[in-house]
Amino acid sequence: MNPRRRPLRLGLTGGIGSGKSTVGSMFAALGGSLIDADQLARDVTGPQGAAMDAIRATFGADFVDASGALDRARMRALVFSHPEARAQLEGIVHPLVTLHSNAMAQQAADQGHALIVFDIPLLAESGRWARRLDAVVVVDCSAETQIKRVMQRSGLAREVVQGIIASQASRTARRAVADAVIANDRDCSLEDLRLQTRQVATLFGL
Incomplete structure (x- = not known):
């Protein structure tokens, strides 16, 4: 009998308002274990x-x-x-x-489970996760998209959202740690986001 293969550990991250949680739920729907x-x-x-x-x-x-x-x-x-x-x-x-x-x-x-997805908002800011992960997926969008999404869903003022974004890793820093990027700007439909997530899941063996 072949020994069971160790599941791949995937880190999922993105700035506030990027749609990271939505992508996480899509990974889970495809059979990944979401943490x-x-x-x-x-x-x-x-x-x-x-x-x-x-x-x-x-x-x-x-x-x-x-x-x-x-x-x-x-x-x-x-x-x-x-x-x-x-x-x-x-x-x-x-x-x-x-x-x-x-x-x-x-x-x-x-x-x-073949794939374990760790949803980690501050992955790029923290060095403690790197040794626990096999790969990193970043959900990426422009700062303006982040601002509009968070203002719409949370009712926060623009300057408050800008302050939150400024306190997080930059878009460049997040992309620098990515093994795969899922683009989720304002023109990205839910179906397109689902398709990209499915492609990434396939890439990592799900």
């Missing part, structure tokens, strides 16, 4: 989440809301003005995300 790193981070910082005792001990009770979850607005303000606070928060949250994502990846492998 959402951002959702795992929200889980461990949610009410009574695994990170909350350490967050309370490090930052104080003011950063925990009434439900026992991270006060995201207060923490967001702190980390924007104090980079060392961001490093402290990541030092608490990232190991837990890694632990949970490893467990989910092992479960997917045990179930026979």
Whole structure:
């Protein structure tokens, strides 16, 4: 009997408003096992989440809301003005995300999935994922497309969205780490996006 081949681990990333989550759901519909790193981070910082005792001990009770979850607005303000606070928060949250994502990846492998897709918003900004991935797919679009999409879906002011984009890796930096790029500008239909995703999935053995 041939040993089961190790599933390919694919990193999926893109800037805010790029359509990365939509592409992730398309990979899942094609049979890939999708692991959402951002959702795992929200889980461990949610009410009574695994990170909350350490967050309370490090930052104080003011950063925990009434439900026992991270006060995201207060923490967001702190980390924007104090980079060392961001490093402290990541030092608490990232190991837990890694632990949970490893467990989910092992479960997917045990179930026979050929492709595991890690949805990682800040993949290009973080060096910690590189050794865990076999390839990277970037969902790419112009900054103007990002701005219009996020303003439409979230009601945020243009300057707020521009600030978020500026805090993320540049379009050039994301494309530099890509093994494949899915183009999703405003003229890209959902069907075209689905076709591109299917082509990339085939390229990586799905």
